[in-house]
Amino acid sequence: xxxxxxxxxxxxxxxxxxxxxxxxxxxxxxxxxxxxxxxxxxxxxxxxxxxxxxxxxxxxxxxxxxxxxxxxxxxxxxxxxxxxxxxxxxxxxxxxxxxxxxxxxxxxxxxxxxxxxxxxxxxxxxxxxxxxxxxxxxxxxxxxxxxxxxxxxxxxxxxxxxxxxxxxxxxxxxxxxxxxxxxxxxxxxxxxxxxxxxxxxxxxxxxxxxxxxxxxxxxxxxxxxxxxxxxxxxxxxxxxxxxxxxxxxxxxxxxxxxxxxxxxxxxxxxxxxxxxxxxxxxxxxxxxxxxxxxxxxxxxxxxxxxxxxxxxx
Numbered sequence: 001x002x003x004x005x006x007x008x009x010x011x012x013x014x015x016x017x018x019x020x021x022x023x024x025x026x027x028x029x030x031x032x033x034x035x036x037x038x039x040x041x042x043x044x045x046x047x048x049x050x051x052x053x054x055x056x057x058x059x060x061x062x063x064x065x066x067x068x069x070x071x072x073x074x075x076x077x078x079x080x081x082x083x084x085x086x087x088x089x090x091x092x093x094x095x096x097x098x099x100x101x102x103x104x105x106x107x108x109x110x111x112x113x114x115x116x117x118x119x120x121x122x123x124x125x126x127x128x129x130x131x132x133x134x135x136x137x138x139x140x141x142x143x144x145x146x147x148x149x150x151x152x153x154x155x156x157x158x159x160x161x162x163x164x165x166x167x168x169x170x171x172x173x174x175x176x177x178x179x180x181x182x183x184x185x186x187x188x189x190x191x192x193x194x195x196x197x198x199x200x201x202x203x204x205x206x207x208x209x210x211x212x213x214x215x216x217x218x219x220x221x222x223x224x225x226x227x228x229x230x231x232x233x234x235x236x237x238x239x240x241x242x243x244x245x246x247x248x249x250x251x252x253x254x255x256x257x258x259x260x261x262x263x264x265x266x267x268x269x270x271x272x273x274x275x276x277x278x279x280x281x282x283x284x285x286x287x288x289x290x291x292x293x294x295x296x297x298x299x300x301x302x303x304x305x306x307x308x309x310x311x312x313x
Contacts, residue, residue, distance in 0.1 A: 001102060001103075001106055001269045001272050001276070002027075002251070002265065002266065002269045004079045004102040004103075004105040004106050004109075004272070005099070005265050005268045005269045005272065006097060006265060007025070007038055007102075007105065008022075008098050008102045008105060009090065009098055009263070009265065009268075010070035010095055011025060011101075012081045012082075012090055012097065012098060012101075012127065012129075013082075013089060013090035013094070013127065014129065015080075015082070015084055015096070015129050015130075016042075016129070017081060017127055017129040018051050018127060019040030019042070019051025019052065019053045019125075019126075019127050020051070020110075021203070022051075022053050022101055022127060022295060023038045023039075023040050023053065024054060025105070025131075026038055026055065026104060026108050028103060028107045029105055029109045030108045030111070030112055030160070031129040032110045032225055033110070035057075035058045036055070036056065036057055036058070036065070036105070036108055036111055036214070037054070037055070037056035037058075038053075038054075038055055038128065039053070039054045039055075039257050040051065040052065040053050040054075041154065043068040043146050043150055044145070044303050045144070045145045045146035045147060045205035046145075046147075046211045047131075047132050047143065047144070047145040047146075047252055048126065048127045048128070048130060048131070048132070048145030049128070049145055049146075050080070050131070050144065050145050050146055050186050051126060051127045051128070052124065052125075052126045052154040052155065053123075053124070053126065053127060054122065054123070054124050054154075054155075054157070054247075055101075055104040055107075055108070055122070055123040055124075056120060056121070056122050056123075057104070057107040057108060057111050057117070057121045057122075057123075057263055058111075058116075058117055058120050059116060059117045059119040059121070059283050060116050060117070061096040061119065062117075062118070062119045062120035062283065063120055063159065064120050065118065066147060066179060067118075067268065068283070068292070069119035069120070069254045069283045069284070069285070070117040070119050070161040070283055071119055071120040071121070071122060071159050071160055071161045071283070072119060072120075072121050072160070072161070072162055072164065072199060072278065072279045072281055072282045072283060073121075073122045073123075073124065073156070073157060073159075073160030073161075073162065073163040073164070073236075073242075074100055074121065074122070074123045074124075074163070074164070074166065074275050074279070075096075075100065075123075075124050075125065075156065075163055075165045075234065075236050076096040076097040076098070076099060076100025076101065076123070076124070076125030076126075076156045076166050077096045077125070077155075077165050077166065077167040077169075077232050078093050078094055078095075078096040078097050078125070078126070078142065078144075078167065079093050079132075079141065079142030079143050079149070079232075080093060080094065080128035080129065080130070080131020080132075080142055080143075080144060080145070080258065081093070081098075081127060081128060081129055081130075081131075082094070082128070082129035082276055083130075083131055083132070083142060083258045084129060084130045085107045085130075085131060085313075087133075087258055087259075088124060088260065088287070089260040089261070090256070090260065090263065091142060091257060091258050091259060091262075092144035092168050092170060092255055092257055092259045092260075092262035092263050093131075093141075093168050093194065093255070093262055094251070094263070095166075095168045095249045095263050095267075095268050095300045096125065096165075096167040096168055096170075097125040097126065097127060097229075097247070098119075098263075098268050099123060099151055099164055099166045099247075099268045099269075099271040099272045100122070100124070100125040100272075100275075101121050102109060102138045102268065102269070102272045102277035102287075103123060103272040103275050103276055104123045106124075106272065106276060107121055107276070107279075108199065113167065115277055117231040117283050117284075117285020118278070118280075118283040118284045119284070120159070120206055120283070121195050121279045121281060122159055122160055123159065124154065124155035125155065125158070126146075126151070126154070126155070126195065126203060128144065128145055129147075131145060132145070133234045133257075134145075136171060136204060138171065138172070138173060138261075139170075139171045139254050139255065139256035140171075140257070140258050141171060141231070141254045141256075141257050141258075142171070142257040142258050145303075147223075147224070147231060148150070148222065148223040148224065148232065148235055148238075149170045149224075150228065150233075151235070151240065152235065152236060152239035153239075155236065156236045156239040156240050156266055160180065160240070161242055161281070161282075161296055162188045162242050162243045162244070162245075162289050163237075163240055163243070163283060164234050164244075164245055164247055164275050165234065165236045165237075165244060165245070165246050165247065165290070166229075166246075166247045166248075166249070166271050166272075166280055166281075166305070167231060167246065167247075167248060167249070168229055168244030168248075168257055169181070169213065169230065169233055169246075169248030169249060169250055170249065170250060170251045170254065170255035170256075170262070171231065171254055171255065171256060171257055172230055172231075172254060173254055174213065174214055174230070175214070175250050176250075176252050176253075177211045177248075177250050177251075177252065178250065178251050179206060179208075179211065179267050179270060179313070180202075180211070180248060180249055180250060180266070180267060180270045180271050180274060181211035181212060181213040181247075181248045181249060181250045182194070182202055182210065182211070182212055182214070182246065182247055182248070182274075183213055183215055183233070183234065183245055183246035183247075183248070184214065184215055184245075184247075185198075185243045185244070185245050186215070186220050186234055186237040186243070186244045186245070186257045187237070187241075187242065187243045187244065188241055188299075188301075188304065188305060188306050188309065189304070189305025189307065189308035189309055190295070190298060191215050191217070192243070192289075192290045192295065192298075192303050193286075193290070194210075194212055195289050195290060196244060196290060197281065197287040197288050197289070198210075198278065198287075198289065200275060200285055201277045201278055201281070202274065204277065205270060205273050205274045205277055206270055206274075206303065211227050211239055211250070213230075213246070213250070215230070215246075215298070216230075216251065217272050217308065219233075219234050220234045220238070220308060220309075221238070221309075222235070222238050222309070222310070222311055223235060223313070224311055225311055225312055228263065231257075233242070233246040233248055234246050235257040237309070238309050242290045242292045243289040245289055247271050247274055247275065249264075249267055249268065249271055268282050275278075
């Protein structure tokens with residue numbers, strides 16, 4: 001996986017980085033095998049434009065093959081891979097895109113070699129080398145040329161049965177660990193227990209005790225409401241009716257998303273490898289992000305919490 005991370009970083013650390021450049025590299029890895037779907041769409045907002053990239057890698061028993069295996073969605077969440085002209089070079093905030101696209105490269109390569117997962121995997125992220133920044137405490141955040149609604153429209157897709165959202169989460173003082181951390185599972189306004197299956201995957205991939213970062217109710221509400229959010233890592237949960245888990249790239253100290261020279265290639269590879277192992281188990285039906293029966297009972301007892309997915313009153 002580290003090889004794919006390094007190749008992806010080389011693609012994205014470029015003022016001319018684009019969705020089409022990413023797709024060209026992925027096509028080369030796919031070879032002559034069919035079935036892999038690659039798409040790039042340019043979307044323009046008030047602060048510029050970005051290229052949304054979607055990669056669908058079909059499974060042996062997935063929906064695209066007429067099967068019933070579940071589809072995992074992997075979202076690489078970020079504002080931009082660069083903050084030019086304010087900052088020269090690739091910024092820390094781009095790690096979510098790098099992890100997602102490195103995972104895509106690995107899966108495409110596996111598919112071409114005949115090493116195919118049971119379920120489909122759909123990967124969505126965006127590529128923007130000239131994103132703006134915005135104030136945030138304790139360190140500045142990256143902004144995006146398009147709003148969160150546009151991101152969710154292009155990255156949270158109907159075929160996803162569950163979502164792993166990967167995002168740089170270094171601009172805080174509440175998760176003080178260098179590497180990756182996972183969140184509770186979030187579904188339709190509820191913050192659910194941490195999945196024991198994901199803890200097991202974490203321990204296998206990282207070789208250490210699982211690190212879990214804390215969530216507040218504000219973190220799972222829409223960005224547009226003006227409340228404080230740890231970052232955008234759980235914003236896919238605003239648009240989805242399926243379970244969502246955050247995979248955070250973390251540090252021991254607060255590091256700005258707009259900082260250059262702040263990315264750790266081995267940590268990005270950890271996030272991508274974690275997502276790959278989740279995809280294997282989720283499609284095979286051996287891994288659960290949450291307890292379906294308990295979630296149904298929770299809603300029966302206390303009613304829906306979907307109002308937290310809206311802009312509020």
